[in-house]
Amino acid sequence: MVRDDIIEYSVDAHHSEAEGAKIRKKIYFVTFLLSFITILEVAVGIAFGRGSVDGLTWSIIKWSYIVLTLIKAGYIVLVFMHLGDERKLTRYCVLLPYALFISYLIFICLNESTYINGVLTLFGSR
Amino acid sequence: MSSHASKNIDNATLWGGKGSPFSISYGKLMMWFFLVSDALTFGGLLIAYGFIRHKYTAEWPIAEDVFHSVPFFEGHFPLIYVALMTFILIISSVTMVLAVEAGHRMDKKGVIKWMAATVVGGLIFLGSQAWEWSHFIHGDAGYLITQTGEKVTFETHGHHYHDNAELYKGADLVLSDGTVVTGERKLTLIENSLKHVQGANLKENQYGPQLFANLFFFITGFHGFHVASGVVINLIVFIQVLRGTYDKRGHFEIVEKAGLYWHFVDLVWVFVFTFFYLV
Numbered sequence: 151m152v153r154d155d156i157i158e159y160s161v162d163a164h165h166s167e168a169e170g171a172k173i174r175k176k177i178y179f180v181t182f183l184l185s186f187i188t189i190l191e192v193a194v195g196i197a198f199g200r201g202s203v204d205g206l207t208w209s210i211i212k213w214s215y216i217v218l219t220l221i222k223a224g225y226i227v228l229v230f231m232h233l234g235d236e237r238k239l240t241r242y243c244v245l246l247p248y249a250l251f252i253s254y255l256i257f258i259c260l261n262e263s264t265y266i267n268g269v270l271t272l273f274g275s276r
Numbered sequence: 277m278s279s280h281a282s283k284n285i286d287n288a289t290l291w292g293g294k295g296s297p298f299s300i301s302y303g304k305l306m307m308w309f310f311l312v313s314d315a316l317t318f319g320g321l322l323i324a325y326g327f328i329r330h331k332y333t334a335e336w337p338i339a340e341d342v343f344h345s346v347p348f349f350e351g352h353f354p355l356i357y358v359a360l361m362t363f364i365l366i367i368s369s370v371t372m373v374l375a376v377e378a379g380h381r382m383d384k385k386g387v388i389k390w391m392a393a394t395v396v397g398g399l400i401f402l403g404s405q406a407w408e409w410s411h412f413i414h415g416d417a418g419y420l421i422t423q424t425g426e427k428v429t430f431e432t433h434g435h436h437y438h439d440n441a442e443l444y445k446g447a448d449l450v451l452s453d454g455t456v457v458t459g460e461r462k463l464t465l466i467e468n469s470l471k472h473v474q475g476a477n478l479k480e481n482q483y484g485p486q487l488f489a490n491l492f493f494f495i496t497g498f499h500g501f502h503v504a505s506g507v508v509i510n511l512i513v514f515i516q517v518l519r520g521t522y523d524k525r526g527h528f529e530i531v532e533k534a535g536l537y538w539h540f541v542d543l544v545w546v547f548v549f550t551f552f553y554l555v
Contacts, residue, residue, distance in 0.1 A: 174377060192355050199340045226546065
């Protein structure tokens, strides 16, 4: 029986003890980084909640949260899920369609909710 | 891993039907495509959350005021519990990636150890989420709706009451214009009130707009469902590792595939954490 899960590239997915030690070091580094970012986010959240700061400070905090989240997501996808080690073709096949759809969805929702918020404010229905 | 994926393969082999141009197996590629579609589902849900939240900008509840309890401790600990849950999920993701790494070295004992840790981490997360939901559903003092339709809140002075009889006796009432009501008038107001809204469900919500509770239940519930199925998948792989199925096969690629799904669950939680609890 021909089995397509034992073709060349799958069986090749082995590494030596020395390579393993290097990879584990990277894993521990990313673990530290993810924990550090999470602790930082929570500390900022406790110290400066949305209710206790002015609008400008809050929008700086909000955007830093979003950037930090994207950094965390990047490390999870590229290191933990090994997408960074795959071929370029695989990377683009996974990331490009997603980025395309999601950025369109974000655009349309921000646009429309701003409009609805404006209408509700203008006509005072709440 | 890096060693095999970056290996140079000439184009004739790649595109001539002799190997995958992606240089990964069919199963792993399909897992990636499934995750892309699942990520679109979660992306859609979170963007819908953003849309509704943007619509209710002013009255949307502040997360620190809603999620501030920790089991076994009385007091005000904003975000601490959910930070703990996040940490548990990150750590179980780390143990999973260590299981994958052990699999690449054909280290069966290592795979068993780290897979077991991952399953335990997933179960702890699910238990934490059950507590979080239960707390969210039961709520705290909540508010009363009087006969005139006015919303009257309780002033507990930081006190924790174990049942409503104690709450009615001990706490003061605050009318919507800020007047504090005590004594005999308070008791009449309580007696004649139409409804006491406590906690949240799909019909009422003490914390803010109704859709806040609905989205909370749906998005964290959908994520919890993914965690639960991830635990089941990990458990099946774990049992197969114990039985030596993958030793016979010569590689532990299935651990990698299950790992992709498990990391995805962690990835989604990173976004849920940011948009539900922080922003």
